[in-house]
Amino acid sequence: MSPDENKDSSSSPPSRRTFLLASGAAVVAAGAAIVSRFTNAPALLGLDRKSGPRISGGWVNESAALGHRLRDGASMPTPRRIVRVPAVAVGGGIAGLSAAWQLERHGFRDYVLLEMERDAGGNARGGENAVSRYPWAAHYVPVPGPRATLVRELFRELGVLTDTGWDERTLCFAPQERLFVHGEWQSGLDAELLGSHTGRDELHRFDDLIAEQRRSGEFTIPMALGARAGSALDRMSFAHWLDAAGLRSPAMRWYAEYGTRDDYGASTRDTSAWAGVHYHAAREPTEQGPLTWPEGNTWIARRLAARVGTRLITGTPVHRILSNGRKGWRVRAGDAEYLCDDVIFAAPTFLTPYIVEGMRAPGFVYSPWLVANLTLDRWPEERGVPPAWDNVLRSGVGLGYVVATHQALRAREDGPTVWTYYCALTTRDPATERRVLQTSTWSDWVERIMMELAVAHPNIRRCVTHVDIVRLGHAMVRPTVAFLGADARRDPQWAPRGIHLAHSDLSGLSLFEEAQYRGVVAADAVLASQHRR
Template identity: 50%
Template structure:
């Protein structure tokens, strides 16, 4: 092996001669089908035809929330078409012999009184009992820790080595956020509050500069936050969205709720409720006007319907729905999620115990969450860690090219190299790494997106067509998906 090959050799696989190599591969790849839809490639003609009062397209949290709401209101006669073999979208999860683990969404903060729909669902799920928190589902302690300057600290706001300037700016930022929250204008879902148009149009860095926030620790923390919730860097985020991450939530939140399977916990409830309506393996490849009806085409069945709730990502609509304009203002961040199976924990480096959420200061990744964290077993060696990385340092188009062109070994090595900073012996603990590449994972709340004519056009219901994906909110979280789904369902019920 010459020197060049040696450098290119898989990171950390060297020196593991005594142990089997790490197994794994790509999972849940949606590129081939997605590109087939985009390119309007032909699908086999369906052998069946059906009439139905309503078709919901897309079985993510938005589509399933619409279904949940309709069923609650006594409406059972509809179908929900999901292109994948399982519903759930960004809230899907996996399972192996060690644990269930998320492929995307993994927590929901405790809904405050301004989120009645989330509270209603959470009562049904037993997460709230007569308005009180069911502690069994709250994230156990320690919840979060940060690896900074070679050691772990609890909490994600940098404290180790924090400069006096950084301390002053964190305090001032917290005070400002507290004042904003007090105004009642910052709500989740944000439609229950009031979006400040000036802040929404302003880039977050401009707001920070104008308010004299420049401490590197604070800027890192804010950039981590926008990458975590929106998949894009602080530079690409509107000031409103950058602040909403903090001002929209209660300061004394005792949450979040989390589960080994992440938001798959909620998904399973929806899936059970709507089991007769959900049709997996049903990619909708074309929707045509047929008088006052729509014809919704899938390879298995064509549906004639007067009403559609489009809960698939909005950018796809113009490729599928006849005459639908392009969703030009919608941009999406690509994500990589890796699930690592460990047959033993890495050696502990210092006092801060493994937390549910573990973040590395200065890293481009978002660190990892531990699927077995909520386990009440006294002793547990094996675990599954879910590592998240939004490719925020490239444009979305460039990042998607990287995402699709690099082999599994590239992402495996990137993930191990990242986590090895905090866990030097990690590669000896890991037996398996599966990787999910999600090219259009999350909508990006770029400056001016909420006010853009393109979004306004998609918000306005058309005769028999209502858009419902969480991307309409500019913020990809469960609460927004639920709100959009229920809004669309209510619109359908009113029209009927």
């Protein structure tokens, strides 16, 4: 998802040829203008009625301070009580919840699941206000194919999949996607490509190449069923692969980059060709989804958490995991020390050297993101096709917005709504982007978002009443070149005995299906370990 330059509605649009020739320069100029204006943006709290009503809101779900304390080796509470339990799961995101789901399915309930935040879910958390429920990150699951058996089993349990098919209320309603380009909204993310002979030719060649890769069997979900560490595509960037294929038009490159920014928070230069191809080849072209809810994947997370019951302990950050010799592990969290045989580490793997005794850093790269939920009292002005679930703008630094009220049967196009705006921070290296993100102000970001959306919605400032923003410094792992061969992924001795890594970053793909798969694999290892005792 990403924004486009606005045009006066009375002027005629440029020809397709003129646009394609000028597109590269226009995108650079637009990006520079937005960054320049953002740097000197005023705080929104002082806007007068001429510019628009005051907008309330602030930062939410702020937990970076605790992560920085772990990183810096700050002192933590001394345990005041001892709890003996065979297994401890660390991290209540989808991986940890899925591990618990698998343990429960096998009748194993002698464990605890410890989660740092007040609510479980990780990137699948969400919120709610008087208008709608809404997601804070993950907002859909593609309809799982026949090989994604675990996802299908879960959705059968949740009633999403029945003998008659998928619950129609969970399938994304039409229209699903639109693109703001050439001064108006157009249907589909490939609208620009379909608008020219060059674009149609490149899209056809791209689809043929993806179909060929799909037939190879290397691109599966879960990825462990097909991925090969020695894949030639893992040794080059996706940008290099596109160059080699002769796919160079600005429209084609934007289309490809949208995919890598959307799923990996990275440019095509910083994504392996294997991962870039996986985004397109791992799904069936006839897939009828996605599956979605107003609150996104929070709908799933809350139901998984309910199955765990009192074994889920939230608001309890794990700050140290120490070897207990042949007796297993000592897990320190809050004022308690848990003595256990096995640990499922479902928190991001980059945390292991700060928490787990004797473990080293995996060397993974993580993408920073910013997500904002905008409450609007009415739908703003626009031009083109009707609103869709996913609304993508052609140029700029953001990824557009998803409409939380899209799945609400009683939602009115002219009534109040909630938009979830996404921005993957890919311009600079991740460490620099994280520093800038942590030092920027809420009002600066609101101004930046308003500027981007005003391209497609000129009166957006008069419609938005509230903006809450979350900063995600390590939102998702980046599948960089040579990621498939990383030691942390391939070496079975990389984690000490009794520590079972479960985060989706081991797949290099921050997907629901990958988190579920990793959690279940770790739970199976614990079940086997407990069976041997």
